[in-house]
Amino acid sequence: MTSARTLFEKVWSDHVVVAETADTPAILYIDLHLIHEVTTPQAFNVLHEKGLHVRRPDLTLATMDHSTPTTPVTSFKDMAVVVGESAANQVRRMQENCDAFGLELLGFESDKRGIVHVIGPEQGATQPGKTIVCGDSHTSTHGAFGALAFGIGTTEVGHVLATQCLLQRRPRTLALNINGNLPNGVGAKDLILAIIGQIGVDGGTGHVIEFRGTAISAMDMDSRMTVCNMSIEAGARAGMIAPDDNTFEYLASRPRVPQGAEWERAVARWRSLKSDDGAEFDKSVTISADHMQPMVTFGTNPGMVIGINDPVPDDGGDPSFRKALDYMQISAGKPLTNTEVDVVFVGSCTNSRLSDLQQAADIVKGNKVADGVRMLVVPGSQQIKKDAEALGLDRVFAEAGAEWRESGCSMCLGMNGDTVGSGQLSVSTSNRNFEGRQGIGARTILASPMTAAASAIAGRVADPRPFISQGK
Amino acid sequence: MKPVTRIQSRTVVLPTTDIDTDQLIPARFLTTTSREGLGQFLFHDLRFDANGTADPNFVLNQPGADGCRILVAGNNLGCGSSREHAPWALLDYGFQAVISTEIADIFRNNSLKNGLLPIVVDEETLQYLLQNPGINLDIDVAQATLALPDGKTIEFPIDGFARHCLIEGIDQLGYLLQHANRISAFEESRPWKP
Numbered sequence: 001m002t003s004a005r006t007l008f009e010k011v012w013s014d015h016v017v018v019a020e021t022a023d024t025p026a027i028l029y030i031d032l033h034l035i036h037e038v039t040t041p042q043a044f045n046v047l048h049e050k051g052l053h054v055r056r057p058d059l060t061l062a063t064m065d066h067s068t069p070t071t072p073v074t075s076f077k078d079m080a081v082v083v084g085e086s087a088a089n090q091v092r093r094m095q096e097n098c099d100a101f102g103l104e105l106l107g108f109e110s111d112k113r114g115i116v117h118v119i120g121p122e123q124g125a126t127q128p129g130k131t132i133v134c135g136d137s138h139t140s141t142h143g144a145f146g147a148l149a150f151g152i153g154t155t156e157v158g159h160v161l162a163t164q165c166l167l168q169r170r171p172r173t174l175a176l177n178i179n180g181n182l183p184n185g186v187g188a189k190d191l192i193l194a195i196i197g198q199i200g201v202d203g204g205t206g207h208v209i210e211f212r213g214t215a216i217s218a219m220d221m222d223s224r225m226t227v228c229n230m231s232i233e234a235g236a237r238a239g240m241i242a243p244d245d246n247t248f249e250y251l252a253s254r255p256r257v258p259q260g261a262e263w264e265r266a267v268a269r270w271r272s273l274k275s276d277d278g279a280e281f282d283k284s285v286t287i288s289a290d291h292m293q294p295m296v297t298f299g300t301n302p303g304m305v306i307g308i309n310d311p312v313p314d315d316g317g318d319p320s321f322r323k324a325l326d327y328m329q330i331s332a333g334k335p336l337t338n339t340e341v342d343v344v345f346v347g348s349c350t351n352s353r354l355s356d357l358q359q360a361a362d363i364v365k366g367n368k369v370a371d372g373v374r375m376l377v378v379p380g381s382q383q384i385k386k387d388a389e390a391l392g393l394d395r396v397f398a399e400a401g402a403e404w405r406e407s408g409c410s411m412c413l414g415m416n417g418d419t420v421g422s423g424q425l426s427v428s429t430s431n432r433n434f435e436g437r438q439g440i441g442a443r444t445i446l447a448s449p450m451t452a453a454a455s456a457i458a459g460r461v462a463d464p465r466p467f468i469s470q471g472k
Numbered sequence: 473m474k475p476v477t478r479i480q481s482r483t484v485v486l487p488t489t490d491i492d493t494d495q496l497i498p499a500r501f502l503t504t505t506s507r508e509g510l511g512q513f514l515f516h517d518l519r520f521d522a523n524g525t526a527d528p529n530f531v532l533n534q535p536g537a538d539g540c541r542i543l544v545a546g547n548n549l550g551c552g553s554s555r556e557h558a559p560w561a562l563l564d565y566g567f568q569a570v571i572s573t574e575i576a577d578i579f580r581n582n583s584l585k586n587g588l589l590p591i592v593v594d595e596e597t598l599q600y601l602l603q604n605p606g607i608n609l610d611i612d613v614a615q616a617t618l619a620l621p622d623g624k625t626i627e628f629p630i631d632g633f634a635r636h637c638l639i640e641g642i643d644q645l646g647y648l649l650q651h652a653n654r655i656s657a658f659e660e661s662r663p664w665k666p
Contacts (some may be wrong), residue, residue: 031666041505153556153582
């Protein structure tokens with residue numbers, strides 16, 4: 001008799017090359033290794049030193065996203081002027097390593113390049129039931145497709161390049177049931193911020209989260225990716241969502257999915273990738289989406305988050321909490337609305353997909369970015385940029401006074417020169433409000449694309465809902 | 473990797489909770505293609521102000537911190553980014569062990585792969601360590617114990633395989649490469665191909 005299994009257990013057990021014992025971890029096979037310029041050069045150095053080759057170039061996909069400029073440049077020389085010598089060198093090294101090891105690179109000149117967690121799904125390389133890793137914590141994004149996807153360090157990048165495998169202890173499981181439906185003006189970003197606020201930035205440590213329930217089933221794939229993307233901000237090893245018709249519809253037209261009869265067989269297999277009735281999780285949390293509000297962070301980690309109209313809580317004597325409020329120059333006791341904004345960033349692997357840009361554009365349309373506010377809109381990939389331009393979104397943003405850029409990680413972490421100035425307040429659709437994340441001394445409020453757009457227009461932190469009812 | 477068997481040192485204490493890897497090493501220093509020399513960037517924006525002047529109030533800039541090999545931090549150390557530059561920077565600066573009540577998964581994993589010992593202790597022990605900065609600890613990796621100056625010994629959890637690799641200085645890539653035949657057999661036997 002087979003006992004009831006979770007989605008995670010099904011994908012995990014399908015990839016065990018050597019089972020774990022008390023003395024040794026499992027050897028886990030990896031179906032897709034995504035690589036980018038920041039976390040690979042030291043791993044390639046090890047392969048060079050040891051005379052090793054890449055075991056499965058066909059299961060490895062490379063791009064460049066972190067250190068790349070978001071203004072158009074045509075040469076490495078020009079790139080160095082924009083992003084700095086060191087970042088440009090890293091981009092050049094990526095090209096050299098991919099050439100040397102025979103790896104497919106969606107490089108700087110490719111119209112398929114973009115943020116690694118955007119292009120994996122966009123190209124259809126991300127598929128249900130796969131194990132997917134990348135030297136990047138936001139690899140959890142790909143779990144939206146029912147893949148087991150997690151971030152690894154550079155030493156492990158070397159392990160996967162050389163052996164296509166990782167040494168892993170089996171994580172525990174956490175069921176996150178989200179009942180009800182998200183109200184109008186409240187999106188996937190608000191939901192995941194509310195979840196992190198509830199379970200804490202370490203609430204998922206050691207666990208793989210499975211997001212379930214009506215609010216998740218109702219979501220399109222862009223929204224599911226936003227939710228899974230920020231699993232890591234709750235400390236989780238990965239986030240997963242069982243694939244369904246939304247998943248298959250998203251993938252059906254993508255270039256790298258199985259074709260013809262192979263597609264039918266794949267979908268039949270993918271349909272079995274859900275937690276069986278009665279499957280047991282190590283932990284379970286249930287949340288209602290029904291009365292959820294737009295969420296904004298007020299501190300220096302994503303768990304320090306409140307509803308847009310709620311007052312900032314006081315420190316309760318916690319010195320780390322006090323330190324965070326001091327850094328943010330935010331006082332307890334009143335809501336963040338009316339806090340003046342310097343920069344608005346719409347982008348990152350969390351919120352740079354077409355529907356994110358569309359939601360921001362719907363609010364911006366016919367309005368002007370407030371005086372003194374800089375709004376930067378950075379699509380997640382060159383393909384999204386093209387699709388958005390076909391819909392005229394670039395013109396909507398430009399006419400409002402926002403900057404429309406080439407794709408990349410950009411101001412999420414400011415490795416490419418796109419930074420928030422010291423002391424400036426940014427409302428950002430990215431994933432981390434850590435001290436200095438967007439630039440030295442930068443103060444970051446995380447929010448949805450709708451809240452970010454509304455804040456850009458208002459010039460202060462703003463509830464997007466009045467803008468939505470106004471526009472429709 | 474050099475074997476790590478015993479660590480004897482005074483502690484440096486950073487009581488802040490949720491110290492993320494952006495604090496450990498800011499992203500702008502990740503454009504390097506080397507793993508060497510990153511100690512200068514450790515806690516950079518906490519150690520130095522915008523002009524590059526050392527902040528005398530930051531614990532690593534105080535004389536007592538010189539030569540300390542053990543960092544004690546508030547709960548949930550190393551959350552955030554997967555950057556292995558964080559343990560590389562800690563090791564290059566001279567740290568050999570980090571202690572907290574919780575250590576984020578990827579950071580803990582990366583630390584073990586490089587010979588930086590991540591030690592998880594209970595709340596009572598952490599509070600004692602936070603309230604008594606600079607005390608001498610004697611860490612025995614084989615026994616997985618931490619001895620306090622008063623002779624009290626505390627056991628800490630560590631995965632048996634990780635401990636074995638630390639003590640013997642084993643490179644886990646070599647271990648994986650030894651299983652090449654098993655990996656090939658797995659690839660051939662799969663009912664579906666990625």
